[in-house]
Every structure is written in C-alpha cells, then in structure tokens.
Amino acid sequence: MSGGQERFLRATMPAADVVFNLARRLTPSAADAEDLVQETYARAWAAWIDGRRPRRAAPWLATICLNLGRDRLRRRATHAEVPLPPGFDPPGRVDVAGEAITHCVIEAALHRLPEEQRIAVILMDLCGFTAAEAAAITGSPRGTVLTRVHRGRKKLAQTVAEVKHGAPRS
Template identity: 60%
Template structure:
C-alpha cells in the first residue's frame, strides 16, 4: 500500500468530523470547505514527513483548529456574500424546508459565536464533535479540568440565552 493510500485510509473516515468542526469555525460553507482542504493539506505534509499520529481524529481536529486560528489572525475572514446563500431552483416545499433548516442552523451558529472563543471551541469539540474531555484537552492544549470548566460555563451561557429567549435570528454577531 502506498503512503497516499495509507493516509486516505486513515484520514477519510474523519472527514465528516473535520467538516463539522470547520463549519463551526468558519462563517460560511465556502470558507469551511477551504478550512477542510487546508487541514488535509497540512495533515498530508505531516504524514509524508513521518509524523503520523496514533489517534487520527484528535490530530485532524487540532490541525483544523490551528488552521482556523491562523486564518483569523491573518484576517482572512472575508465579508463576501457566500455562494451557498444564493438559492437554487427547487420545489416550493423543499425551499421552505431548506429555509427553516437554514434559519435554525444560523441561530445555533450565532448563539455559539456569542460565547468567548475558548468556551465555544470546548463546547463545539465535546458536544458537537463528540470528543472526550481528555481528547479536547489534548486538542486545545489545556488541562482536562480547564476544558470541563469551559464547557460548563459555555453550556450555562447557552442555556441562559435560550431561557431568556435571546436566541433569535437577528442576534448580533460578536
């Protein structure tokens, strides 16, 4: 088996996880896809250099998180209209269902974005990506107890926003 085949066999099962994480780090689908591509490019470079991990999913999540942070630092958050916001022709019922799903997803993403970055990342990794506290701690480079505290505080803020009815489509972006 070639090195490329080994890489694909090891990393492709984690593609959905990486895409979900990238979607929560990025502002739109296009940026998320760019982040996934950058994640796999960096992972391939490390793999070829002989730095294959013992556990692929936390390794890829760490690369994705770092790539997202690098993009934010470099100011690559473009303020363009994403292509995925342009509707495609479809049946009316399908358009309505898509619109409802889009609004719900937008509300969840805006609510998550209202959290401080450290809490948002911890909640995303544990609650949405399914990593354990130990895995999340390794990914973000913080002690397990710190990660658990961040998740706890983040969940409390989210619950408070939901209870107060402050989770709306028009909620301001931080």
C-alpha cells in the first residue's frame, strides 16, 4: 500500500460508521447502503488523489454520501414507503421483538418525512453532527437546519404516536 493510500485510510476510516449510518438512513436496504458507502469512498479517494483533501474527514464524507444518496433518490423518482400492517399495535412489554417492531416503526416514520427534514434529523440526531456542521453539509443556513430538525422530530413523534394508538395516518 502506498503512503497516499495509508494517509487516506488513516484520515477517512474513523468516519466509516458515520457514513454507513447516514447511508443506511438514505437507502431502503442494508445492501443499498453498503453500495452507497463504497461509492462514497471511491469518490472521496478520487478527490484525494486529485489533491482535494479536507480538514475534517467526517463532514466531507457525509457531504459526498448525501449528494450521492440524493442523486440515487432522484434517479428512482419514486419514494417507496414501508407499509405497516393494518391494526398494528406494538407489544406492551419490552422484549427483543418489541424493540425490533419499534425500530421498524421509527424507520418507516423517518422515511415519510420530507427529504429536507429527514436529512437534517439524520445528520444531527443519528450521525451526531452539530447544527453548523449539518448546515455546511447540506448547504443550508444553520437556522434552517434547526427548523427542519424541530419539525422533523415533531412529525416523527406524531407519526409514532398515531401508529401506537391505532389512529389513522395522514
């Protein structure tokens, strides 16, 4: 392995979990997320060898991943929803199956959010970026990101509560 490859890996591999978590929330399956992560690192490597190197790798890789994920979504031109079974009611006690169902409900609710809100919530709540970092990644003002996160969290809570209580979904 060359010195450039080693420096690239040393700089970017600590952000691999962040990139995968972001990719997983942008795609419908784990296999699609793995493909998106691979494409992200391929693009990052191409930029790296062209001399475009970031000060901080995680936001740089997240930006590449987000842009590639958006391109994929645009190409599909449809947004697949995960349907919930009629009369869905998660179990009352905490167990592995109940946790899995709750996770599926939250994932489905997350995918129902408008794209801007979903991305803001993913970047801040799931990937751990600050509002300023999320703003830089998305190219939006910090206040806009905070508004999107607030509205996204509110809509997520409302959707999850509706599913839990069997209320009709809008």
